[in-house]
Amino acid sequence: MDLFTLLVVLFSITLTYFLFFRSDSKHRKGAKLPPGPYPLPIVGNIFQLGTKPHQSLAELAKTHGPLMSLHFGSVYTVIVTSPEMAKEIFQKNDQIFLNRTVVEAVHARDHDKISMAFMPVGNEWRTLRKICKEQMFSIQSLEASQGLRQEKLLQLREYVQKCCDRGRVVDIREASFITTLNLMSNTLFSIQATEFDSNATEEFREIMEGVASIVGDPNFADYFPILKPFDPQGVKRKADKYFGKMLAIVEDLLKKRQELRRASPNSPKKSDLLEKLVEVLSEQGRKEYQLTTEHITHLLLDLFVGGSETTTTEVEWIMSELLLNPEKLAKTKEELRTVVGENKQMQESDIPRLPYFEAVIKEVFRLHPPGPLLLPRKADCDVEVGGYTIPKETQILVNVWAMGRDPSLWSNAEAFEPERFLDKKLDFKGQDFELIPFGSGRRICPGLSFANRMLPMTVATLIHNFDWKLEVEANASDVHKGEMFGIAVRRAVPLRAFPIKP
Template sequence: MDFFAFFIVLLFVVWATWFHFLRQRSGAAKLPPGPYPLPIIGNILQLSKTPHQSLAKLSKTYGPLMSLHLGSMYTIVVSSPEIAKEILQKHDQAFSSRTIPAAAQAHDHDKVSMAYLPVGNEWRKIRKICREQMFSTHRLEESQVLRQEKLQKLSDYLQKSCDRGRVVNIAEATFITTLNLMSATLFSIQVTDFDSDATQEFKKTFEDLTNIVAVPNFGDFFPFLKPMDLQGIQRKSEFYFGKMLGFIDDLINQRLQSRGASSLKKNDLLETLLDLSQGSEYEFISIKVIKHMFLDLLFAGSDTTASTAEWAMTELLLNPEKMSKAKHELRTVIGENKQVQESDISRLPYFQAVIKEVLRCHPPAPLLIPHKSDYDVQIRGYMIPKETQILVNVWALGREPSVWSNPNSFEPERFLDRKIDFRGQDFEFIPFGSGRRICPGLPLADRMLPIMVATLIHNFDWKLEPGVKPEQVDTTEKFGQALHKAVPLRAIPIKP
């Protein structure tokens, strides 16, 4: 009873303080409109399991610049291209910081991660490494052969499944392929394989880690609860982060040993980083920094690309006329029974439109990584206070009726006569973000996603698993670090 009484008193004190703070804040500055917050919890109950969707609905009532109180975390939600441009371009410097969830603080990840580091000298040097040494056209061209080998393995796996009439779990196939594409580029190795028990364990570790980072955490909404770790999120994230960092650590140690025993060097990003770490300009690039950088790249590159490729296959199977157009273009330009090359994609305008339409309908990170204001900023006559969390709802931007006709329909043709790209300048279409915090791996994703989808459809026709009709395919979204299908797509490759 004593503890219960103490807890009730504590809640009352927190509520009274919060309510007083809210009244002072509302009276001192004109904040953007939003739903009225409940005591203590604020607007938390108005977020569903798919927050990008519930926030899009709320913005229809309260506008494209909307206030939310998530516990003690004041949040602004942006849902229009014009305001997204102001936030991410005009006031880019003011909103370049991040809100850091407790889960991302495991193993001090936030202190060395490019995704969470504040914009400063160290962050700029890491970005420079990514731009010049990791994702430059020259580097990506050099590692293209490694990626083609992994795509050939995907094609061989699909051929075996075709010969046996076997159902393919598209989510699993795309995950294995993207993970191996990333590991080939980063480490010159293949991490996993099709029909392997190790694959299932690796995939589960990925899913567990991405899920734990995305789970709403009371410790983030109510800082005084953080030390209690009521949901066990910090404990679990320490375990999962540690497991992945241990895996990466083993790969780095193996490379260091091989470098000492041989003068031959691998042509991959690990070799580049180890070389840079020995120079004076990048002396801060320690083994710890390299490990966490690779952790970012593996998760950002593998999970998001795999889920987007699965969405592409889903949309094409549900829209057979679009599938037919894409396959016809591939076969006309490239020919039958040939492996698609990365250089071929630029000659496939309709297929490029398909990829863009998938990214519009199913952006990999529907709310991006949250931004944070470093100081008070005026936007459209409203005050955005310092320390405000900023959510840019790119899912809502891609479905805005005033910008996109028939926004809920899958229509690649809309991109054929429209000069628009996803590189951060067209704010109605920013699946990879914009400004200085734009996804640094965009050049690699721009190669991996199209070439993998092309490999899936070029030499194979597809049908849904027995007993499933197109109208029965579940298209429910599962929110997380990436936007997954709640129910994995299963289909059978067949000979054309």
């Protein structure tokens, strides 16, 4: 940042303080706001966030309670850290908290106006949601595309077998990223995005991780809106580049499929999700849904990037916990052998018949939720929650990471104990507020049912017919504790292990 830009930032922040905080304090005077740490002038509580905000906010909540006030620059924020308060937000007052605060990076390419994940709730949002529910992620659609995913899982198994035969270490995150990318590209577009040991992987990784990191990176312009025209850290410019690359890929795939359908209208239709969306954009579909090509391409961007980042991260955490808890891994493998059989490829229909495996996944969601603070919500009007007033325009963050490690909710909360879910009839689909890794209410993650198939299938492929030995045994537990905060909290050090024949 050059000297002129720095001076602009300092001047703008000071101006924000006088214009916003004075009027803000008058507006909230007399309201019983949630308690919280004292904010510093101008910057508020920014410096209390640290590099791992989910952990810092969990510590602050121990002092200030499950509904806590913080100021991030000029953005007044309430942090939710209990199932009871989450239920009031997502169930009792869901209508009031349906909309989101949107970081400046998401404004790139007008994504905030077109994306189902970020656009205000209205007719367009309801239509996109309906398409996801009825066309893309219905049971019938997912069943029809199951064969496409099985092929990619077989490729993962063959890759691990090759590494096993040659005594090569497997980077679990790398293998998971490639597999997830191909699972999604095959389910969405009937294409293979990349291959193992391919240079093409790096291009996709740059785009995916670029979008994920730029949306999650701290940005002065988010905390001090007066800075938005200046983009002092270049966040929006970077976001525009990454969003543009991803949209270009998606637009090209959509255009080619539309041309193919026009050229051969009577040819057999593909069983992927893109075929459903081409129908939505047909003349008849446009009359029914009234959506544009831009709506569809931005929807695919959300699904592709969001799905690949969170699934890749969760596969790595599941494998981490299992490899560091050999007795839990042995139980999981024994259940797979009993239900699926030796040397057979697991089917998606097997998942409900694997209660211990499902418990393993729930336990990892508890300890390592894909989005530790979920996507932010925003209050559309003044509302009372938990006996406190939450003013209009307040940003709401729900710390599901903290709830998953709360000792008042979970016995031996820091330990990896899948057995706890064999006795508890809890699920992660938004109704049990102790465990809401995908959110809850009407803005719950639309791809939950898709993730619920991809995640266990990928992990089962890795552990069903292979034993594993960590590359670094001596400090495995210390390495395991390191985290990197972002849209999804990933391991600080990639998990690497040798596959071994049982």
